[in-house]
Amino acid sequence: MNKRVTMKDIAEKLGVSKVTVSKALKDSPDISSSLKEKIIKTAQEMGYIYNAKGRMLRENLTYSIGVISSEKYYGKDDYFYIDLYKHLSNSLEKLGFTTTFNIISQSDENDLSVPNALLEQKVDGVVILGQMSLDYIQKILSYNYPTVFLDFYCDKFNVDCVITDNFYATYEITNMLIEQGHTQIGFVGNIYATSSIQDRFLGFYKALLENKIDLNKDWIIKDRDDNNNFIDIILPKNLPTAFVCNCDKTAYLTIEKLKSRGYKVPDDVSVVGFDDSLHAVLSQPKITTVRVNLEEMGRRTAKMMVEKIKQGEKHYGKMLIKGKIIIRESVKALK
Amino acid sequence: MNKRVTMKDIAEKLGVSKVTVSKALKDSPDISSSLKEKIIKTAQEMGYIYNAKGRMLRENLTYSIGVISSEKYYGKDDYFYIDLYKHLSNSLEKLGFTTTFNIISQSDENDLSVPNALLEQKVDGVVILGQMSLDYIQKILSYNYPTVFLDFYCDKFNVDCVITDNFYATYEITNMLIEQGHTQIGFVGNIYATSSIQDRFLGFYKALLENKIDLNKDWIIKDRDDNNNFIDIILPKNLPTAFVCNCDKTAYLTIEKLKSRGYKVPDDVSVVGFDDSLHAVLSQPKITTVRVNLEEMGRRTAKMMVEKIKQGEKHYGKMLIKGKIIIRESVKALK
DNA sequence: CTGAAAGCGCTTACAG
DNA sequence: CTGAAAGCGCTTACAG
Known part of the structure; x- marks a missing residue:
């Protein structure tokens, strides 16, 4: 491992300069194609591996x-x-x-x-x-x-x-719910925890606004504390017909909570998530969600x-x- | 970004050689502590960041x-x-x-x-x-x-x-089942798919051998084909009282399969997994497993x-x- | 305790 | 089309 072949070795073997070897190996038009071929062949035979450390120092760039x-x-x-x-x-x-x-x-x-x-x-x-x-x-x-x-x-x-x-995606998925007849829609997520959640919430809110649907504050439900630790989801007394959740894990937990209260998803309440994570697929029912590109x-x-x-x-x-x-x-x- | 301070710059500023700077910065005993201190202070003031590219070339080592x-x-x-x-x-x-x-x-x-x-x-x-x-x-x-x-x-x-x-861990977990009174124990996993599964199977088998328990071939059940693609798990007609699964995902799928057939886990059949993956925790019941260090x-x-x-x-x-x-x-x- | 010299493997700018 | 020279930022071996 320690003694690798260098351009100098190839040059000496062929009786050319290392500049020529360098140019040939990077396929420079400076070098005649016959010489290029010979150099490339010899390099292969000698087991030459390009050593980027030289270039790194020269260009002060590590790539x-x-x-x-x-x-x-x-x-x-x-x-x-x-x-x-x-x-x-x-x-x-x-x-x-x-x-x-x-x-x-x-x-x-x-x-x-x-x-x-x-x-x-x-x-x-x-x-x-x-x-x-x-x-x-x-x-x-x-x-x-x-x-x-x-x-x-x-x-x-x-x-x-x-x-x-984030904004546009929850805007779209909320619009989808509205098109399917939902007008009572909640949002699950702590809208102070991260900027992603905030933006997702705002997209949700824009869809409501455009459709003149009121934002019901009781239907904005925390899924985590401000330090991003998940907390028990507390369902409101009166349920909306659909929940937009800020992520699939939260959607999963919301569904579990609904099921534990005797509700059926999606028959009683629809739920959508975000991320297309494992939770979306392991959940029963599987969760309609947003896949990020x-x-x-x-x-x-x-x-x-x-x-x-x-x-x-x-x-x-x-x-x-x-x-x-x-x-x-x-x-x-x-x- | 392009023009960073180098050891040479520090050396010139202080009127010493770059060798001295190099030695001082790596806390060599060669340099008097007063000079060392001065050099380190100046380096900080000038915003010096060590550039490993020089050393890489020198030592032909990138670390x-x-x-x-x-x-x-x-x-x-x-x-x-x-x-x-x-x-x-x-x-x-x-x-x-x-x-x-x-x-x-x-x-x-x-x-x-x-x-x-x-x-x-x-x-x-x-x-x-x-x-x-x-x-x-x-x-x-x-x-x-x-x-x-x-x-x-x-x-x-x-x-x-x-x-x-792998060998020792399934040996141990199988022994645990045996100590708890299980004598009819199956293994779930394609023992030809990977060397890990093979070793886990052999640990399982050793525990049986040591306890003079016969290996029942009907209770060795495939979870995947030879190319490692998961397949539908087919339960035997007569069930053992416990399954040792080669991994948690397989344990999860085995439990799902048992539940769909009306069996209760662990009341009717015990199941153990391997890996301590997400499946072990998301499964109901949660799976007893082996956590790799x-x-x-x-x-x-x-x-x-x-x-x-x-x-x-x-x-x-x-x-x-x-x-x-x-x-x-x-x-x-x-x- | 300090420093001048050499060199790691490459590339660029220039001369021929 | 080919090559000699210089240099990137560091470290080691050595001289003083």
Whole structure:
């Protein structure tokens, strides 16, 4: 492992200069095709593997992106962020980049402990995947890498972000319920807990407004406390005919709660979720939900990041990616 | 971003040499503590960030490990490998390493497409996380990086591995059932599908042998085909009093199947699983299972990897990590 | 305790 | 079409 073949070795073997080898291996038009062929063949025979460490130093660029994410997004029932990571890193691969991935523990987040990759300039840019504490984000930003927030935004910092169009998606799914005859619709989610939930709520609210349906405050139900810990869902005395839930887990818990009170879903109450997570499929009935376009989000983030690095920190602002409604069994039409 | 402060800048500012700066920043005893202090202070003031690219080239070491894993382990109900990744990369961080993470798509695995990190020597070693196709593994090994297999082994290649002690864990959990009075015990899992399932079966079998309980072939039930695709579980006419399932998902499906046939779990039949995955908790009743010690597996893999790199490819062989039985509700004692 | 020299593997700008 | 020179940011071995 320790003694790898270098361009110099190939050059010496063929009696050419290493500049020529370098150019041939990157298929430069400078080199005659016959020589190119010979060099490529010899490189293969000698077991040459390109060593990016030289280029890294020369260009002061690692062609590597650091992805940073909080461990709280990788619990047993969170499929979402690992899938998003997969799409992001695959897109980066195609652009010639590698990806380092740090799942930050709660204690490291509290201690503002920064991954080695950023401490030692082993990445050219940073993607923060999912909301983290403001202090932690600030700490990361203090290293001055080109940065993109993925799946969240934060107006406190003027950082580009790629997010799913939460507002529009709940607007659409609420409209779907209204078209199916529902006029008494509740929302389940703590609208102060995260900006995603807030936006989803506002999309829900816009659909009501457009259809001149009153917002009943008793039908806005908390699913978690302000620190994002799930709490027991308390059903109102008078039930609406449908609930829009801020996420599938909450939809699942809402359905369980309704069932435990003797209600049937969707016969008595319709329920919709968000995320298309495992809960949507394991629930009985299976939950009609919104599938976020993770592939598109990953691709756009990768492209944005690479452009920022190569073209000197362009600004993009907020990029919204549309989701898609997935129809399952948890909604009943009233007309 | 582009013009970062370097050691040279600090040296010039203070009128010392960059060797002195380098030594001071790594707290070498060569430098007087007063000068050291001055250099560290100036570095901070100037916003110096250590640039590992220089060291990488010098030492031909990136202090980075590539983790490669198949996308099939990151489905909606797989929590396992991302957790293992987290522990592994956290352990590597503590040893001063960064981790690149590639989730290989099925098509890339078929095409033997290798991550950029390996193509360009951007890592010092490789961890393959979870079984992949032999061809793909062979391709990866052809790059001659120090390699560790994590959570699987393959006698075809003489590569070090860190695996959970599947054999011993099902041996233990089967013994637990026997101690609780069960003598009619089945196994659910295709024992030809993976080496893990095979080892788990053999641990089960050993417990039977030790207790002079006959192995009833009708009670060895397939949960998947030989390509690892889950199939409908077919219950035998005469049921045993307990099933040892090769994983929680299978335990979950077995319980669902039993319930649909009118049996009660654990009153009529006890069921145990393996992995302590989401299925174990979402199932009703919750499943008694084996929790694998992912933290220990990550830590041992990290240590092994770093030692191989620094001490020149030591060999370790097969390292077995013990799991732990988690008692829940799906087992009833018969005495 | 401090520093000048050499070099890691590559690429770019330039000369021929 | 080919190559000599310079340099990216660091560290090690050595001289003083």
